[in-house]
Amino acid sequence: MKIDSITNGIVIDHITAGKAMQIYHMLNLDALDCSVALLRNVPSEKMGKKDIIKIDEEIDINLDVLGYINPNITVDIIKNGVVAEKKHLALPKELHNILKCKNPRCITTTEQDIQHIFRLSPSAGVYRCIYCDTKAAD
Amino acid sequence: MKHLIDILDLSAEEIDELIAVANDIMENPQYYQEKCRYKKLATLFFEPSTRTRLSFEAAMLELGGSVLGFSEAASSSAAKGESVSDTIAVVGGYADIIAMRHPKEGAPLVAAMKSSVPIINAGDGGHNHPTQTLTDLLTIKREKGYFDGLTIGFCGDLKFGRTVHSLIAAMSRYANIRYVLISPEELKVPSYVKADHIKSKHIPYTQTTSIDSVIEELDVLYMTRVQRERFFNEEDYLRLKDSYILTLDKLKNAKEDLCILHPLPRVNEIATAVDDDPRACYFKQARYGKYIRMALILKMLEVC
DSSP states (O other), X not given: OOOOOOSSEEEEEEEETTOHHHHHHHTXXXXXXXXXXXXXXXXXXXXXXEEEEEESSOXXXXXXXXXXXXTTOEEEEEETTEEEEEEOOOOOSEEESSSOOXXXXXXXXXXXXXXXXXXXXXXXXXXXXXXXXXXXXX | OOOBSSGGGSOHXXXXXXXXXXXXXXXOHXXXXXTTTTOEEEEEESXXXXXXXXXXXXXXXXXXXXEEEESSGGGSGGGGTOOHHHHHHXXXXXXXXXXXXXXXBTHHHHHHHHXXXXXXXXXXXXXXXXXXXXXXXXXXXXXXXXXXXXXXXXXXXXXXXXXXXXXXXXXXXXXXXXXXXXXXGGGOOOHHHHIIIIITTTOOEEEESOSXXXXXXXXXXXXXXXXXXXXXXXXXXXXXXXXXXXXXXXXXXXXXXXXEEOOSOOSSSBOGXXXXXXXXXXXXXXXXXXXXXXXXXXXXXXXX
16 A cells, blocks of 8 residues: 655654554644545554654644643654655643543532543552543543 | 642742731731722532532622622533533633532533633532632641641542642652552542642551551541442442441541541531531631631732
């Protein structure tokens, strides 16, 4: 299977196999007008299988979303057919309006216009809602 | 401006200062009786509570200040659908400090994000109740004289018992603490509380379903009520509510200087016969709550 290379745009590579669709939705890529290629289960020497997303336009990507899903994902900015920039990811300390708290007792379930914020818990390495401490659902 | 949302908003040193001020208030009440003159405390209780609200109000009145507020959501604009943020924005214009209780977890944090005056979390659902924890700490300090090296038993509802979570978080900062966690399987301490405040600090702990097998080890026994309002399912509540009842018979093997605490109100988890035992400290604990809240109000209003 062959997907044309892009001239100006973004390649999100080294996505854990099966996670591309989740990223596609969390980055709201369905709202784009440009071409977006979503490749699943691509053979990879390092990972065995991986997913890749190619976006045929240079857009602002929320790197926190990618860092949260897997900080080993790579993001290449393509300009004039060559890699112009590589973005490095890390586990973000906070996630703003990326996840919603699943705890029915949390204030975020009733308060309007509230920022949904999850913070990385240093001891356990998990994200928790800053309001009620509930762990982010996988 | 500082808010008190979680007991860990206060350092161990700040807690020591508050305890010292509370002790001084008990010894020299006349020195403090005008300290908050012309200051107003708003008690915004979106969930009913007699004890905590009255304790806050008594604390402010004894400092010479005034109080205003409401004692249930039905008598507030929340019943009309007003958000917490809007309520706080309005009340901040009327009061110098706000004590707030709300059934939703995290509501006081939302209030703190919007507020122009200090917010004190007076309980948010099953989450946090830092002024109860300050009360517990003051009681332990007065009754035992020290924190380091204590073996503390928590008994009853350790899952939804917010006072338990906060006291564990606070006590874990002291040296050589040991916990004994006594509860039915369904009401065990949540894993995040254990991960953050017990395991990460390598504090030894025992989990058990039997109070009889561990009571002789304890320096402090913190009893809790199984709270109907924390259950979605009435059947679960009825099945678990009488899990542990502390009686004089159960106390036979306990240490002579055991300190029995309870955040109150009690239903039937401590037999009334225990009230006359010198080890029962829970009514003293309730009284101390007013003094530590006085110390807290003074600190947050920066008038001490």
